[in-house]
Amino acid sequence: MMKKPLFFGAILFTLATLAWPLQTPEQFLGFKPGSDRNLAHYNQIKAYFEQLSRESPRLKTFTLGKTTLGNDLFMAVISNESNLKELEKYTNITRKLAQGEVEAAAAEQLAASGKAIVFVTCNLHSTEIASTQMAMELGYLLAAGTGGDIQDILENVILVLFPSVNPDGQIMEVEWYNKTKGTEYEGTGTPYLYHWYAGHDNNRDWFKISLKETELIVKELYQKWFPQILVDEHQMGSSSDRFFIPPYQDPPTPGVHPLVWRTINLIGSRIGYDLEKLNLKGVASRGYFTGWWIGSLDDSAWFHNIPGILFEGASTRLASPIYIEPEEVESGESFKNEERIFSPNPWKGGWWRLSDLVTYDLQATLSVLNSAARQRKELLFNTYQIARESITKGESEAPYAFIVPRQQHDPTAAERFIRILLKSNIRVFQLTHPLRVGDTMFDKRSYVVPLAQPYRAFVKNIFENQHYPDIRKNLKAEPELPYDMAAWTLPVGMGIKSVPVNEPLKAMMEPVQAAHFAINPFPEELEEYIVLDSRANHSYRAAFELLGKGKTVYRNIDCPDFSSGSFLVKKSEALEILKSIHSEAPLTLTSRKKLSLQQLRRLRPFKVGLYQNWGHNMTEGWLRYVFDEYKIPYETV
Structure with a gap:
């Protein structure tokens, strides 16, 4: 009907x-x-x-x-x-x-x-x-x-x-x-x-x-x-x-x-x-x-x-x-x-x-x-x-893969790099067992990016160094300059260690998906003095955000117990703020029950004036991007 x-x-x-x-x-x-x-x-x-x-x-x-x-x-x-x-x-x-x-x-x-x-x-x-x-x-x-x-x-x-x-x-x-x-x-x-x-x-x-x-x-x-x-x-x-x-x-x-x-x-x-x-x-x-x-x-x-x-x-x-x-x-x-x-x-x-x-x-x-x-x-x-x-070439020609080791100067930066690859639909795997390649041992949970994949050209160009060719009209002429950037090796730009694998790779590993990067739980057992490792970029965001909210933040100058430049805050004062930050930007935290503050320097809030000229200043724009990401307070002048 x-x-x-x-x-x-x-x-x-x-x-x-x-x-x-x-x-x-x-x-x-x-x-x-x-x-x-x-x-x-x-x-x-x-x-x-x-x-x-x-x-x-x-x-x-x-x-x-x-x-x-x-x-x-x-x-x-x-x-x-x-x-x-x-x-x-x-x-x-x-x-x-x-x-x-x-x-x-x-x-x-x-x-x-x-x-x-x-x-x-x-x-x-x-x-x-x-x-x-x-x-x-x-x-x-x-x-x-x-x-x-x-x-x-x-x-x-x-x-x-x-x-x-x-x-x-x-x-x-x-x-x-x-x-x-x-x-x-x-x-x-x-x-x-x-x-x-x-x-x-x-x-x-x-x-x-x-x-x-x-x-x-x-x-x-x-x-x-x-x-x-x-x-x-x-x-x-x-x-x-x-x-x-x-x-x-x-x-x-x-x-x-x-x-x-x-x-x-x-x-x-x-x-x-x-x-x-x-x-x-x-x-x-x-x-x-x-x-x-x-x-x-x-x-x-x-x-x-x-x-x-x-x-x-x-x-x-x-x-x-x-x-x-x-x-x-x-x-x-x-x-x-x-x-x-x-x-x-x-x-x-x-x-x-x-x-x-x-x-x-x-x-x-x-x-x-x-x-x-x-x-x-x-x-x-x-x-x-x-x-x-592309897949066939990756199976038959070196390099066969690139490995991003688990041990990095800043592990969260390595994770950010892997996320970029995933957004470009690059296939990434993670070792489920330790792997030896030549004389190098890679820990479980290191990342593997094979070359046997559809977008092999992208992987090679992201990981390898570029060498702009010497183009001249004749032997006496000056080299012609590139139209734009001549190189773009992303691990170098992000401070990420990566290792090429020049032999066929046999490894026990599992695919990495975006959901893999669920935020790790905030550590429950923390002592009163919380240390934010200075090698991790997210520690700087935490320090600036805590300072902006009137909390006390110290920085390590001479204490040999943890890395130079690291930040220190008191659990009783900063715990809830740190939990909130960790939910967006995972933090690398350790703690101490007692600590002498004499070898630390207390940080003071400061003012930043960011100059914006009349016109197109892209350096100012990207700097403002960094300031916003890391919660650095500034005023545009």
Whole structure:
């Protein structure tokens, strides 16, 4: 008896969808995205996508969590209605392929039945605003679902779209632009960091995973969706090429699978071809952007076997147009802006507008989606092939593993390092029995990171030292400098001891999961004088927090009974506060029944003034991050 009303309701929904076409971004905003001196605010963009999700069966929105400043970080998932109803099925397929969990014949079948997943991330750097405006146009085109190419994309591709990776900064920049519009400061960036802590360095965090936004997106990338392509959309200086696309400039980072580079080159070349057909001038490859780096969003994807595609469009003054004289234009391929193989149609100057950037971003993104639709099965099987070859290589070539010994200068720092690996979906194990490797004995509970795993390239690049190649135009020329950081060995940066294993490893061990790091119980049997080991970073947080709450804290100067620099507090005064701290930041505690305070120094609360200049001081931002994490009191001046 209930079937007729439900069926009738479905008819009404279908008729309503057909009768009232979707509202365009221009109708929703009152201006066309990309038009001169107009910017859509993040909250408007979010509201528009939420409206599309209510009105179109081809788009869903998901809120991942809160940003550093408490805004919602959302994404839109776009495909045809049938695919959206079976997202779990398709993410299970990409997971099995990306993790190399099945045999080749089964992988062929999965690739044939799966959908290519494409991540598109916009506005990581908040002054690079065009992609946020473009995202609304892209969302509308796909949600409306009209046109043959669009239908092919919706049938074969699942798009995961982030209109802004850094909502806090997008809000800052739009509100600053609107505040200064019509003044001499129109088009300037904010006079403060557009990420609360990192500023421009939020695109240096994708292997360390320090920021909230990074952690939320990395989880989607490497734990849930396992995409076949990632596109990260940026902007660059105003007087260079109009639009950069891969192939990248040499050198490549060692260890990235050749199929990743070949796929990047293939997709990038197709973008160039498609943009050329539209007579979009100034599209160039190679230039300034190299394949040597791990810290940025698109680059970190390479080490997870994902072709990471970078767009870099020439900037305007936010939404204000600029005029570039012909002699000002300097291509990354030719300082005279002449025709080159990778820049065959140079832009010769003139007016440059936000609408131009939106057009380039939109057409390039559609080109990637069309490539994904055309080569869906091949891209999916490549995911599997690279994973299996990485596992096989890890089984047959040294190093076979890296061991992180239990004994560390700061055991909690080692645990933090292991957590970072787990967030990047790296397989980590823990010894259940002692292990001898050569002349070295490793205790039970030491960590083992094998190389026989899908993301072998990431493991090698995190643990091993990098050596930037000596690249010169000739023997007499100066070496060419790297575009960004030349090395990124994370154990070195975190003060973690690790040991390579250069022989096949046979060990009794068990897998480590995130739940493994449940906080150890607070020690019950503590004497009156509690010692906080100075070698443990969390001891400093405890000392600052106790001082901030008016408690007495001593520091060891000459006492030989425990390590120099360690902190000491009285149980009767500090116990409850220490328990609270331990629940968030595990403490390394010992205690003494009696102790002479003559060899200790009582600490006094102090004031810190943290200088914040007018502009983008990322050193100040990261220092503020450390101060906040360790509860160091400060005032910004």
